[in-house]
Amino acid sequence: MNQKAIKAWIMYDWANSAYATTVLAAVLPVFYASVAAATLDTDTAASYLAYTHSIGMLCVALLTPLLGTLADLSGRKGDFLRVFAIIGVLATLGFSAIGEGDWFLASALLVISTIGFAGGNTFYDAMLPDLVPMERRDMISSKGYAYGYIGGGLLLAVNLLMIQQPGWFGMSSTLAGTRLAFISVSLWWLLFSIPIFRHAPRRPASPDLPGTWKGYAAVGVRRLRQTFRQMRRFPQLIRMLVAFWFFNDGINTIILMATIYGTSIGIGTADLMLALLLTQFIGFPCTLLLGAWAQRWGAKQVLIVSLSVYICIVILGYFMTQAIHFYVLAGVVGVVQGVSQSTARSLFSNLMPAGRTGEYFGFVNITGKFSSIFGPFVFGYVGQITGSTRWGILSLIFFFIAGIAVLLTVKVQKGMQDATRADQEEERNRSVGAPGKSSNVRFT
Template sequence: MDKRAIKAWIMYDWANSAYATTVLAAVLPVFYASVAAATLDADTSASYLAYTHSIGMLCVALLTPLLGTLADLSGRKGDFLKVFSIIGIIATLGFSIIGEGDWLLASALLVISTIGFAGGNTFYDAMLPDLVSAEQRDMISSKGYAYGYIGGGLLLAVNMLMIQQPGWFGMGSTLAGTRLAFISVALWWLVFSIPLFRHAPRRPASPDMPKSWKGYAGVGVRRLRQTFRQIRRFPQLMRLLVAFWFFNDGINTIILMATIYGTSIGIGTADLMLALLLTQFIGFPCTLLLGAWAQRWGAKQVLMVSLSIYICIVILGYFMTSAIHFYLLAGLVGVVQGVSQSTARSLFSNLMPAGRTGEYFGFVNITGKFSSIFGPFVFGWVGQLTGSTRWGILSLIFFFAVGIAVLLTVKVQQGMSDAIQANQEEEHGWVLHPISGKGSEARSTG
């Protein structure tokens, strides 16, 4: 076990979480509306920002399964992560030069930075089985999310001061402070990614690895088609994936819609931002603590408890009326958000063949991105139908309830056995028929 690589892997979450908190959640939405799209009316600018997010995630969904396949063939997930990270860092730095009315440039940079951020995370997640054994993945995965909360929260606190008190940093205006915040995110992401750039684990290259980029594309496409067929060999992984489609959609909808929902019921911007900070700092110890519980009692059990708490959050959110209530709910989200995501990640890694984690995490990524359109749609549709966003937030119970119900059917030990068996067959060059499960004398093509 390479302790330097493990520490570097954990530190990467510290590094790129600054983009998630400062750029995606806190600063960019306001900057886009007030500066980049200042020449557009409010409704149009909001629509353009939503379309931009959709385009970015669609690009990620289409790219990462193929790139994950290529990363598995080459054994160099770290190299792919480095490329995507640098793409995201450069695009984030570009936000600092956007002027009034430059909404098209801002949208282009957001698409590119989204590809860099989310694409890099696909390879980051896929590294986990290369770093530690199955028994340690719950704890290490939780540490990654926990340190991400602290890293993203610390820089967000500094960025808020840059924007609200620009004079403290030698800036003459709030706009200048905002530009400095974007620069700080890019530098933070770069500096704290260097350890993983240097110490990322490598697996031996596949014997099917082509000699040219043209050959890479051909083998990658063929292997991707295999993934869609052969994933049916792993019924426990498929059940977990279906459960993930539902409960992850609920979690993402809460993340995306919390600020809008709070605003709609009269909670001020300052309270919303402070609540976001509260979530980050509560998330750090709780993710570590519950990650340790997952290692002791099982990731599936802890995940089910966290999803049950999300149902309570949704119900309490329906009755929320004041900023104090929003702070309390933000604290509850901090308790369960990190551990729900980290235990899901470790469960996936345990149920996947070790030699195909990049490919399979790419599959999880693309299907998860497409499934994530339904939660916000249901939230908006129910809110519009009833005339109240309260009913919209309450509708999310459906996603968590279905996710828990399907998760109950997942047999973790059986799924781990299936993955180990498949990996042994892969090492010996044999494949199973994707439907019957019977042996085939065809040599594996990767």
Template structure:
């Protein structure tokens, strides 16, 4: 195990979480509404932002499975990660020049940052089996999320000061402080990505690796079709995927709708931002601690507990009436959000054939993105027909209960055996191709 590469992998979560916290969660929604779409009415501005998010995620969903396949064939997931990360970094920097009414440019940049951030994470997640053996993945995966919490939280705290106290940073106004915040995120993302750019692991290239762009496309499409067809060979992976569709939809809906829900019941903006910081800083130690528990007791068991806590969060959210309650719920989310995501990632990596993690994580990405439309829809629809967002938040219990029910059927050890058998068959197949092509054996590390 290359310790430098593992540290670099963990540090990338520290790097790109600044985008997730400052840009996606805290600053960009307000900046988009007050500056980029200042010439539009509020309802139109909100619709444009929603459409932009949808377009960005659709692009990611369509791109990453094919690119994941090509990354597997070439053995160069790190280089694909670099391209996506730099795309996101440059586009984030572009937010600093957005003027009043520049909604089209802002939307274009948001699509690019979404592609860079979410697309890069597909290759980042797929590196985990290349870096560490199965028995270490729970710990390393949780460390990545934990460092992401603290890194994103630290820069968010500084960014909020830039915006609320711009004079401390030599800025003449809140708008200037906001622009500086965007610049700081892009520089932070770039600086702490340099280690993974240098030390990203490489796997041996496949003998099927084509020599032309057209050949890449043909082989990539063929293997992607095989992935759709072969996933039924891995029933435990398929069950995990179905469980993930449910509970991840619930988690993402809470992340996306928490601020809107808090506002609808009268929680102030400053309280909402402070609660976001609380989530980040509680998430750091709790993800590390629970990651160690997952190493000892098993990722599935810890994930089940964390999803049960989410059910409690939803019920408590229904009864929430004041800012103090929102702070308490933010703390609970901080306890379980990182570990639920990190254990899901490590479980997936254990149930996938090591030779095809890029395309399988791409498959998880595309299906997960399409599945994620249902949580916000149910939240909005239930809230609309009942006239209360409280019933909308309560409706999310269904996603967690369904996710737990399916997850209970996943047999992790059997799934790992299936994945290892597939890797052995792939090794033998590639050795046969290599021997037929040049009389030499093909080496393969899994």
């Protein structure tokens, strides 16, 4: 294994998690409502922000499967990651220039930064099989998420100080501190991405690699169609994907709605932000520890246990009444959130043909984004018809129970054999079809 490349891969999670924690979770929602959309009423501002997130994810869902195919053909996933990361960095930097009432510009930058962040993660995830053998993927995947927690948490702590104590940083106001926070996220993301820019793994280019962008598009579309048709050859991967649709929707809904839910039952903003920090710092050691358990006992088993804990989280959330309860739940989420996501990523990588991970992670990305609309919808609809967000949070049990039920049917060893067989067949076909491979005589 290339240790430099592995360390660089882990460091990228440290780099871009600053965007996830500071921009997406903590600072941007408040900044959007109070500054960018200050000329709009509160409900309209919230709707515009929700629509913006949807548009950004839709763009990612439509782009990444084709781009993943092209990355597989060229063997240069690192180059695609670099492009998307820089797009995200520049868009994040642009938030620092947003003025009062600039909601359209803020929305445009959020769409662009979402494309950079989520699109880059598609190629980042797809690098894992290129870097690490199957028996080490659970641990390395967990390390990525763990370092993401600590990196994102450290910068978030500094960013909250920038906003709440702007004078400590030479800033004149909270707004100036918020602008500095956006600048710090973009610089952090760029600086700690340099290792993966330098050491990203490369695979040999496919013989199908075209020489023009038009040819790239044609071959990419053709390969993407093949991917859809060939999915039936990997029934265990399909089962894992269906399970992922359910439990990932539940996890994402908890992440997106936790702050709103806490606010609705009377928990203060300061407690909510501190609980978010608690999740980050508990997530670091727990993801490493449980990642080691996954390597020893199996990713599927550890994933099932972590999803079972989520069921307990939802039940306890229903009965929550005080800030201390929210802190406890935030801590428990920190224990299982990282390992549930990291083991899912490593399981996917083991069930995919190694030569087409860009395509298949792109497919996971597009279907995952579309499936993720149901959790928030169910939460909102149940809360609306019952008149209580408590029933909305309790309704998320369905997603975890369904995810566990489907996950129990996944035969991991059989799926790994299917993926290996597909790689071997593709390699044989490539060798037979390549000029000069079957004979020492070459005709021109």
